[in-house]
Amino acid sequence: MIRVSCKEESYLYNAYHMVKAFFPEEEVVSLAEEKASHFARADFPDGSSLVLDACETGEDPGSRRETDRRWYRMLSRRTGKILSWGILLGVRPTKLAMQKRMEGWEAGAFLDWFQKEYLVSEEKAKLAWEIAGREAKILEKLDLENGYSLYIGIPFCPTVCSYCSFSSGALSDWQDRVDDYLDALCLELGFLADRFGDKKLDAVYIGGGTPTSLSASQMERLLSFVDERFDRSGLLEYTVEAGRPDTITEEKLQVLKKYGVTRISINPQTMQQKTLDLVGRRHTVQDTVEVFRMARRLGFDNINMDLIAGLPGEGPEEMQDTLRQIEALAPDSLTVHALAIKRAAKMGQEERKARMGSEIGAMIREAALGAERMGLKPYYLYRQKNIAGNFENVGYAKVDNAGIYNILIMEEKQTILAAGAGASSKLVLKEEVKAPGSRKGKMTKFLRIENVKAIDAYISRIDEMIERKGEWLWH
Structure with missing residues (x-):
């Protein structure tokens, strides 16, 4: 166990997460010690320590980034590691690139500044700049102020995969409550439709869980309700995350087609049968192939596939073979995730140790090369806490097939209303309000409203979920 302590509680988050990035396989605990002589300290199991003296830090907020750089360099020297994203801890590194683009910066100036200021690698700096450019072109097409997007959460899966920590439950445990869930969901959706009836709906995203865990009749009930209550005349994108091939049938795909769904995800995560068996995905590689071809026959011309780099027992060779099989199917977009193990996941610490470091980096690079061969360009990027090797998740797409909702959820420039268990609405307000829960009177124009999981x-x-939203949806 590594013990991290800081003189200032305000720095504890940065100190802890940077240590965790360099030592992802270790248990790390943190605490504030106001009377400590050091500013930040990490005590290791072998009795050694890293100490950042208080005199090495400044008092003003502008010096805190230099503190991050000092702490990073100490950890880098100890481990011999260099993190591709440097001192960046946030999940949206492209927001910085987008901000500088809006300020009129050129690529060279940004790349130089980003690498020096945040110790980001040249490769990742270029990736952030490239993606921000593609995002900007898509955002230009939207009325960000008068438009909104809608997320609908379906928290059921046929089984819960061992690496998963999303708010989802095995369908067998909830079979008798699915209709009750849809009753509640439609109540919330009806409320949102009434409140935002004068706004333009740009994108709908039905995610989960696995939305196609619903029966065809239950899916019809949900989509027909959306059709009745929301104006889809200006809709730019309608996505249903079909997800696991073992939940997809021709009847369900026909329902999606009937109600104008334009984009679906068929997510194998890997095309290695031994891995699918190991992580609890109860479908075969051949199932994925057959379902994908069925969707093409039914006219779906915007199909995404998800892959995960770092699943147990896999390395660069397995990723290469998976990509070879994916290339034969020619999806319209590909989302590549670096494995992230959270507290809720079943996969244990020992498996994490095997997946860290350069091997996952090699798998991500293979995926980038595979996407390029398929004519897919990177268009959005995000990171997660405790992500394997401190890497990132990247979406690649053909021209005109980039996921609009994915960009909006990253850039936080438009209101996204969310319904369902665990769903998080993100409201962009016209005027600043006092941030809920802020003891210092912080003002904000961006609010999150969470539903219970x-x-x-x-x-x-x-x-209660409806009432939570009611007050803020008048702003």
Whole structure:
């Protein structure tokens, strides 16, 4: 166990997460010690320590980045590692590139500044700049102020994969409550439709869980309700994350087609059968191939596929073979995730140790090369805490097939209304308000409103979920 302590509680987050990035396989605990002589300190199991003296830091906020750089360099010297994203801890590195583009910066100036200021590698700096450029072109097409997007969460899966920590439950455990869930969901959706009836709906994204865990009739019920209550006349994108091939049938795909769904995801995560068996994905590689071809026959011309780099027992060779099989299918977009193990996941610490470092980096590079061969360009990027090797998740797409909703969720420039268990609405307000829970009177124009994650709690407390949103949706 590594013990991280800081003189200032405000720096504890940075100190902890940077240590965690360099030592992802270790348990790390943190605490504030106001009377400590040091500013930040890490004590290791072998009795050694790293100490950042208080005199090496400045008092003003502008010096805090230099503190980050000092702390990073100490950790880098100890481990011999260099993190591709340097001192950046946030999940949206492209927001910095987008900001500088809006300020009129040229590529050379940004790349130089980004590398020096945040110790980001040249490769990642170029990636951030390239993606920000593609995002900017898509955002130009949207009325960010008068438009909005809609997320609908379906928290059911046929089984829960061992690496997963999303708010989802095995369908077998909830079979008798799915209709009750849809009752509650439609109540919330009806409320949102009434409140935003004068706004333009740009994108709808139905995610989960696995939305196609619903039966065809249940899917029809949901999509017909959306059709009745929301104006889709100006809709630019309608996505359903079909997800696992073992939940997809021709009847369900026909329902999606009937209601104008334009984009679906068929997510194998890997095309290695031994891995699918190991992580609890109860479908075969051949199932993925057959379902993909079925969707093409039915006319779906914007299909995404998800892959995960770093699943147990896999390395660059397995990624190469998976990409070879994916290339034969020629999806319209490909999303590549670096494995992230969170507290809720079943996969243990030992498996994490095997997946860290250069091997996952090699798998991500293979995926980037595979995407390039398929004519897919990177268009959005995000990171997660405790992500394997401190890497990132990247979406690649053909021209005109980039996921609009994915860009909006990253850039936070437009209101996204979210319904369902665990769903998080993100409101962009016209005027600043006091940030909820802020003791210092912080003002903000961006609010998050979270729904409860537990499925049974969402059903029983749906009136409360609606009431939570009610106050803010008048702004």
